[in-house]
Amino acid sequence: MEYSFSKSVEALSSSAVREILKLTQGNQVLSLAGGLPAEDSFPIAEMREAFDRSFDLGAKALQYGLTDGYLPLREWVAERMKQKQMNVGVDNMLLTTGSQQAVDLLCRVYLDEGDVVLVENPTYLAAVQLFQFRGIRAIPVDGDDEGMDLEDLAAKIAKYRPKMAYVIPTFANPTGKVWSMERRLGLLKQCKENNILILEDDPYGEIQFDGNAPYRSIFSLDEHPTDSCVVYTSTFSKIVAPGLRTGWAIGDTRVIQMMVKAKQAVDLQSSTIDQIALHQLLSHFDLESHIAKIRASYKERMEWMHELMTKQQWAGVTWEKPRGGMFLWVNLPENVDSEKLLALSVKEGVAFVPGKPFYAEEAKSNTIRLNYTLLNKEDTELAITRLGKALAQYQQQNQAVTQA
Amino acid sequence: MEYSFSKSVEALSSSAVREILKLTQGNQVLSLAGGLPAEDSFPIAEMREAFDRSFDLGAKALQYGLTDGYLPLREWVAERMKQKQMNVGVDNMLLTTGSQQAVDLLCRVYLDEGDVVLVENPTYLAAVQLFQFRGIRAIPVDGDDEGMDLEDLAAKIAKYRPKMAYVIPTFANPTGKVWSMERRLGLLKQCKENNILILEDDPYGEIQFDGNAPYRSIFSLDEHPTDSCVVYTSTFSKIVAPGLRTGWAIGDTRVIQMMVKAKQAVDLQSSTIDQIALHQLLSHFDLESHIAKIRASYKERMEWMHELMTKQQWAGVTWEKPRGGMFLWVNLPENVDSEKLLALSVKEGVAFVPGKPFYAEEAKSNTIRLNYTLLNKEDTELAITRLGKALAQYQQQNQAVTQA
Known part of the structure; x- marks a missing residue:
């Protein structure tokens, strides 16, 4: 063979x-x-108890569940997102196998081979690989400690007609960089004007050292969150544990529904029991x-x-x-x-x-x-x-x- | 937008x-x-205990793990596959988010847009969708109660030059069909001669009613399992529970390694804790x-x-x-x-x-x-x-x- x-x-x-x-x-x-x-x-002991309590739900804990994810956990995440000025409901959301899968699913439903994504340079290694894997061109935009250079961004938009921009504006991987408010607003404005979808990857936003108020997500700065040009993704990996492989994506329902459709084709759903256990944990835990x-x-x-x-x-x-x-x-x-x-x-x-x-x-x-x-x-x-x-x-x- | x-x-x-x-x-x-x-x-009570025991491993139960999956569970599966005359080791195997993901990953690493896959008609609905989603042409081969018609198979191979054949030879979804030994061997022979990869999907093989000896998988009939033209996939969904989302794929190490590479890009790995808990269950359970x-x-x-x-x-x-x-x-x-x-x-x-x-x-x-x-x-x-x-x-x- x-x-x-x-x-x-x-x-x-x-x-x-x-x-x-x-x-x-x-x-x-x-x-x-x-x-x-x-x-x-x-939180090992708490997680053990959470799994134990999950089995009080009986067979449901081990049965197939919804592709978009366990509803009570989506409700919990929606509530938390609202506290961060992201106005979303459960229909704006999809639970994924880590936020890595959210990036993959969005690529699948939004980009074709040869399409262009603007990225920071350097940016998250696995995203670069994923773009490569899907035949997507990742074009770097110049930047400094404040984020992407807005002039270079405009130039790259004009030159490459990108369909998407992939950014990690808060405590970036690998650079640890935090984008200034001006750059966040600048990116949002240019993308809105040019019909470019922003994928805001935020796995580290909660891991803040500088005692400032939390940095506003680009998603939360969008004035029309029900017709948003931002899809936001985050994860429980850094604030609870990565082995549960639970992340989420939020965005306009039309985008989310497409991602659900894609997820149904690629793995039907992520683990039922892990999502239930996470919800159990979060209901009894001082996060x-x-x-x-x-x-x-x-x-x-x-x-x-x-x-x-x-x-x-x-x-x-x-x-x-x-x-x-x-x-x-x-x-x-x-x-x-x-x-x-x-x-x-x-x-x-x-x-x-x-x-x-x-x-x-x-x-x-x-x-x-x-x-x-x-x-x-x-x-x-x-x-x-x-x-x-x-x-x-x-x-x-x-x-x-x-x-x- | x-x-x-x-x-x-x-x-x-x-x-x-x-x-x-x-x-x-x-x-x-x-x-x-x-x-x-x-x-x-x-097995709700047993599964609850299995999760509980998993936490005896400490932080490891919640940490990132290997993309190919939890080694002791792979060892267990390899042992079981050997009992079914499939001669494989842990390096021939990858654990996936249900066997659905194994189908997706193999498509990703083996097929390009426009490539042809031969299928039974009818066949598994989600596989049809997945091929459609990836721009892969699914060409049906005529069949009867014994499996694919070998003459039509030869004709379709000559006409379409397929890269892969997707089959569910044992208790097929949706038809419940079981392929005869002659058809299994016939498919294998023609695919080997024409360098066509067989994806043998076997989620239901264990759910047998007729009291016969178990039906031999096509994978097990391949004389050169280390250079096999068969990738075999199955799952714990039907014999333990689907909510754990744990399936596996076995095949030649080169194919498996490619699938691991793809999985690393799409979701890094499936749930650590579910794989550990499954292994715990299977070590204390009369399956x-x-x-x-x-x-x-x-x-x-x-x-x-x-x-x-x-x-x-x-x-x-x-x-x-x-x-x-x-x-x-x-x-x-x-x-x-x-x-x-x-x-x-x-x-x-x-x-x-x-x-x-x-x-x-x-x-x-x-x-x-x-x-x-x-x-x-x-x-x-x-x-x-x-x-x-x-x-x-x-x-x-x-x-x-x-x-x-």
């Missing part, structure tokens, strides 16, 4: 990074690579204090990593202290190829994600993404020390090559 | 049937429409006796429905008693349009699925699919009586029209 795979999956670049990261499984390598929440943040604890703990971890890195006094290495989220985005000296550095680092016993796959175009190969939420203080210290060793080694080898 | 959806989702026919079936929700309509397992077949009970109970329900229908003495209505599975496939008199009959039936208080959407081409509009697993004896009796009334009413109206 000679297999002949689809063009789309052949286009999914086989990742050198994934191969290296595979080497880290099951041995002593400390990982700053993933986007895994701290395991001590999971606000739980989120406050996660924020405090992640802030402490971020500060600790920042402090450790500062102490290392790495020449030519810079980063911004994130105001929220789970990642530190690091610029290495221009001569450092972070994929090569990864190979050395893994030997030293530490892993990270090189920056390259986060870029749709013009990748900067001297960037890396570090996660600070998974490891404890001790292991973070060890990991940063090891990273320092790998960096020193890299520079030494590099010098040797230059001199040779 | 003017939405402009993708060509693929616009192609997903909006179903008149779905609209009618929506009317049945929340009122007194008895449903023979769905494919829902009997709720008294769910064989459980399946034996389901078989006995479904056989009794099927016989009961058959008896009720026979008693009705409907003129020109025929069906085959299924040897397994969950459905009765019924031929109505030629003049009956089953979609129109559905509208009448719903008013009488009973719903079913008209046969049309199960056909890739040349739909017979005088067919219907009845599910016998969900309702209890009393409700089944009531449902069949109501169906009889609707049918009589239909014929009366029809006569009136003809005479007018």
Whole structure:
């Protein structure tokens, strides 16, 4: 049998990074690579009780359910969204297998092969891969610490006639960036004028460190939320636990209904019992204090990593202290190829994600993404020390090559 | 905002049937429409304990897991597949959100727009929709009670150069058909010779009534299972419970790895906790006796429905008693349009699925699919009586029209 795979999956670049990261499984390598929440943040005992209570519903807990998701959980999410000035009802919403699936479903129902999506550069790695997988062109828009550059946005809209813009305006992955209000409004205005759908991906919005008022979602700034140009997606992965694989998408009912139709074709529905258990948890749980604890703990971890890195006094290495989220985005000296550095680092016993796959175009190969939420203080210290060793080694080898 | 959806989702026919079936929700309509397992077949108490035990694993139960699925559950499935003469290891396998997702993922990695898949006619409704959604041409092969007609298969292969064949050889949905060994071997031979991948969908194989030895899967008949032209998919939905949304696909590692890559892009992974809980259940549970009970109970329900229908003495209505599975496939008199009959039936208080959407081409509009697993004896009796009334009413109206 000679297999002949689809063009789309052949286009999914086989990742050198994934191969290296595979080497880290099951041995002593400390990982700053993933986007895994701290395991001590999971409400294990409460979740156990929530599952137990779910079975009080009897067979319903194990039967097929609605494709759009368990109604009481959708009601709960709608209520929470309203508190964040997003005026939605249960019909504006669909529960998904993590917010990753929401991105996939929206692509499926809204974009054809060859269509253009505007993105930040860098942006979420898996979104870049997904666009690639669907034959969608991801065109980067220039940006700075405040978000997308509105002039470049206008130029790119005129040049490429995009159908969609994909953004993570609050504590972005990988950069930790927060868009200013001006840029949020600017994006919204230009997209509305040009009939461009905005996919606002907000997995990290709740993980805020800076004590400011919560940042307004772009969805909430739209004046006509029942005819919105924004589809907003978020997840329970970072505020409860990722293993339940429960995210949601909200938007105009017509878009949501199309996504439901697509979901019915691809997997019928996500887990019934997980959605019921989540609803059980949230009905008996002080989520606000739980989120406050996660924020405090992640802030402490971020500060600790920042402090450790500062102490290392790495020449030519810079980063911004994130105001929220789970990642530190690091610029290495221009001569450092972070994929090569990864190979050395893994030997030293530490892993990270090189920056390259986060870029749709013009990748900067001297960037890396570090996660600070998974490891404890001790292991973070060890990991940063090891990273320092790998960096020193890299520079030494590099010098040797230059001199040779 | 003017939405402009993708060509693929616009192609997903909006179903008149779905609209009618929506009317049945929340009122007194008895449903023979769905494919829902009997709720008294769910091991609720055991599943509750299994979830409880899963939390003994601590944070791992709620953390991200592997895209291919929870290893101990894959080991369990591999062991079971081996008992069914399918020689596979954990690397030949991927756990999915129901077997529906396995069909979607294989389409994504193996087929491009315009590619041809050979199908039975009728075949699984959601597969037809999925092919339509992906712009894949589903070409029906003639068949009889023994499976696909091998001469027509050869002709269609020569004419359409298909890349894949999609079949449900054991207790098919919707027909309940079982392929003979000769047809299984014939399909395998022709596909091997012509480099055609077979997707063998087997959700119902365990639900056997006829007391024969289990029917051999086509996958198990392949002499070179490590270079197989068969991808086999099945699910826990019918033997444990569908709300856990756990299915699996097995095949050559190269195909499976591609599907894993695709799954990573579309939803990262299915629920961690559900997979762990299933493994916990299966480690403490007599699955064989459980399946034996389901078989006995479904056989009794099927016989009961058959008896009720026979008693009705409907003129020109025929069906085959299924040897397994969950459905009765019924031929109505030629003049009956089953979609129109559905509208009448719903008013009488009973719903079913008209046969049309199960056909890739040349739909017979005088067919219907009845599910016998969900309702209890009393409700089944009531449902069949109501169906009889609707049918009589239909014929009366029809006569009136003809005479007018």
